[in-house]
Amino acid sequence: MEHDLPVLTRRAFLRTSLIVAALSWTVPVFIQQTCMVMHAQALDSAVQGGTGRDHPILVVIQLAGGNDGLNTIIPFEDDLYFKARPTIGIPKNQVIPLDKGIGLHPSLGSLKALYESGNLAIIQGVGYPNPNRSHFRSTEIWQTASDANQILTKGWLGRYFDNCCRGEDPTVGVVLGEQLPEAFNANVPTGVAIGRPGNLGFDRTSDPGEAHLFSELNGLEPDAMSGDSIGSLSGPNNSGLSALEYLQRTALDAQVSAERIRQMLRSSKNEVSYPRNQLGNSLGLIARLIAGSLPTRVYYASQGGYDTHAGQANTHQRLLSEFSAALFAFCNDLKRKGIFDRIVVMTFSEFGRRVIENANGGTDHGTAAPLFVCGGGVNPGLYGKQPALDKLDSGDLFYGIDFRSVYSTILLNWMKAPAGKILGREFPKLSFV
Amino acid sequence: MLSPLTLKRWDFDAAAHLLVRAGFGGRAEEIEKLHALGPAKAISSLVDSQPESYAPPACADPHGQDELRNQLRDAVTPEQKQSVRKLLNERFRYEMSDLTRWWVMRMVNTRAPFVEKMTLFWHGRFATSGQKVRHAYKMWHQNEILRQNGLANFANLTKAISRDPAMMIWLDTVQSKKERPNENFAREVMELFTLGEGCYSESDVKEAARAWTGYRIDKDNQSFRFAPAQFDSGLKTFLGKTGSWNGDQIVDMIVSQPQCARFIAAKIWKFFAYETTDPKLIDALASEFRNVQYEIRPFMKQVFSTQEFYGTEALNSQIKSPVQFLVQAFRTMPIALPESSVLEFAFRQMGQVPFYPPSVKGWDGGNSWINTATLTFRYKLARQLVEGIDPQELGLPKPLAMDMGGIRPATTPALLVDQIVTASDRQQPQNVVEKLFVRIFQCSSKFELATRFREFLSNRSLPLEDSTIRGLAALMMTTPYYQLT
Secondary structure, eight states: OOOSOOOOOHHHHHHHHHHTGGGGGGSOHHHHHHHHHHHTTTOSTTOOOOOSSSSOEEEEEEETTOOOGGGTEEETTOHHHHHHOTTTSOOGGGSEEEETTEEEOGGGHHHHHHHHTTOEEEEEEEEOSSOOOOHHHHHHHHHHTOOTTOOOSSOHHHHHHHHHOTTSOGGGEEEESSSOOGGGOOSSOOOEEESSGGGOSSOOOSOHHHHHHHHHHTTOSTTSOOTHHHHTTOOOOTTSSOHHHHHHHHHHHHHHHHHHHHHHHHHOOOSSOOOSSHHHHHHHHHHHHHHTTOOOSEEEEEEOOOOOSSSHHHHHHHHHHHHHHHHHHHHHHHHHHTOGGGEEEEEEOSOOBOSSOOTTSSOOBOOOEEEEEEETTOOOEEESOOOOSSSOBTTBOOOSEEHHHHHHHIIIIISOOOHHHHHSSOOOOOOOO | OOOBOOTTTOSHHHHHHHHHHHSSOOOHHHHHHHHHHOHHHHHHHHHTOOOOOOOOOTTOOTTTTHHHHHHHHHOOSHHHHHHHHHHHHHHHHHHHHHHHHHHHHHHHHOSOHHHHHHHHHHHHHTOOOHHHHOOHHHHHHHHHHHHHHTTSBHHHHHHHHHTOHHHHHHTTGGGOOSSSOOOHHHHHIIIIIISOTTSSOHHHHHHHHHHTOSEEEETTTTEEEEOGGGOOOSOEEETTEEEOOOHHHHHHHHHTSHHHHHHHHHHHHHHHTOOOOOHHHHHHHHHHHHHTTTBHHHHHHHHHTBGGGGSTTTTTOSBOOHHHHHHHHHHHSOOOOOOHHHHHHHHHHHTOOTTOOSSTTOOOOGGGGOOHHHHHHHHHHHHHHHHOOOHHHHTOOOOOTTGGGGOOOOOOOOOOGGGTOOTTGGGOHHHHHHHHHHHHHSSOTTSHHHHHHHHHHHTSOSSOOHHHHHHHHHHHHSSTGGGBO
């Protein structure tokens, strides 16, 4: 329900919460934590406060299904490539050359433009030891930054939020989609999922009495209720914050962030037109939210359909065209808005695909693959090596760069976050940002 | 350490708490009836119930895929193979959402709710996902294994699960060979199912993996088959003991560890009562569990007969799982069950799709059920449960091709107000609040919270109309309190 609540600005909340500090349980999580941070004068240097206008932003794009790396970044002078892919190999004369025998799929022309304008880094041969070929499990490994034989319940971005964004708005992480990805799993649940912008926030009710009581019961009116009135209904739990308090705070977070996002969307528009597909819509919305100064550090969008077991040529071409057109529009939009330097886009897919094409004009699940990093602050170029095609791991590529090296580089060099602490150990840093 | 439940504590709200935790809650009459039995009989009436006979779902046929499998085998061209695979895949997805609805219906309709609650508990413990198993029949079969064994002996349950085809695929026992034993099952059995991390060595994992070789699935009837030629009958040293152990013997040795009782007792306490790290409480529970030789029924009776189970730490302290959220709503209120695609969608949005746990660890539960997105969705769903579900409005994507011939699922009718209140209640707002409150919050309306709702109705014109009463029900359900149990 959206009520006649005054717009709950962060500043207004801060004022209120300082006054009503004694009633701390009616204050939303992020405000209380912000106050704590303020009182402690940000002694913990890992905690990052952002105003929405200055901090670095990461945009993660998941290419779900296992993107065929070999037909994305193509070793077009290697005969073994054409031998392995007699029907779906991209002919040499169609490949868009980048550098010494490495080129782009013909659908990725606009990435070539980004590459030339110095905004694109390509990390080759990214994977991990003992690769798992299940979509489900390998996605989980990428999302949680775990070892192949290790099960972690918190995501790598969730651990970043836990370590660096305590006390921030819930909108510190924004997902374009109905659900939060596993990468967002955190000790302190953080992040907002935007399915359809129209679905943001609680449904409206036309009955004013109902709306008012809804606000009260959900703690959306800071001075509406005292904890005593319901104390008898709910017991405390071990975390110190009772389940009830946690719920009320989340309700308030949802209300505040929905209102904030709606405001942003009203106040900003796209400077370029985006392709009309899911990824285009998502990136278009993200650009508006960034321009509206939402205090978000991580945006997450996805494009599905990369599981090309059969009839790959057409499908893959369509997917890559959609991807590159959406990304290109996004970059141009942000350039025109003058905020391109504040973002880094990183793509990933759960695995690449088998080197040898299958009998159905497709490819099966494989291992290592390239990923793209793009943005105003990126050091452009090719990183890592194209994995050798003459030395395979039961038909699959050996990885050269652990994906956690990529995460680590982004966390440390771009997000200025303690990468080793977040990822559980140190990984070799790269220099793409 | 565990204090026995006193008669003094056994009031209406205690009975309601028992019914909602050992089952999925009930109407005021059901709670009243349970209360009148007195604690011992009330607990027995729930815990001693047996799985009732219940019509199986459509996928409960081991030969259900035979025809398509044969077609796949006989397909000549890649295009033919591809189109059969597509059909198999569609069939799988269709059967899985049908299976989900079948289980939800069973949880809603059963006269043995504790059996289903315990099955749900074990599903989260021996968490297996259709995502990898890819066969609805096997997922249903595992569900039956959990139901049939989940109230008897824990060691036997673990042995039955080790031979369960879905589990064998999920944790790769089917691929384990004498020469190359797969460690996946051996590791998770100890780490996640019985002991917890750090209570065994890497060498124990390797040796146990050798004991679980020779486990295969009979392709003819999709059942467990032991292949002696693939079994490693050599000597193994496990937890310090050497012998030519097989899988069942490994389970016996695991269960003989006191740590196993601690581990399981703490998981049971967390699921049914509240999460605790109090070592005294866990030790006391574990010792009860060992005293009854890991028999689950008598242990659960103990759990429900402790004062602690009815203490302030337990009452209304849990955030409902999405399954509890929906099943409890359907069990306690006259609301029609929507179609399977709607149910599945709702579960996905709330973060718990039965038969699809996110990993072998199961669902984290607790606060992790709730974030801004899941809470917003719960409120939207709660309102629609009361006013009728409009799948499109709920955000349902396009349906599967096989599902209803591509037509969007139908809307469901609104809450049947007349089944909750009488005509004379409509003249007495406090009666309406009372009746809705007990159903919705599963406790008596003596709590302060009920006053808010009485005030809300105080200036409405009488008799109260359906829309007002539904508005009140929706209001009650779009609160933090309703997320608790």
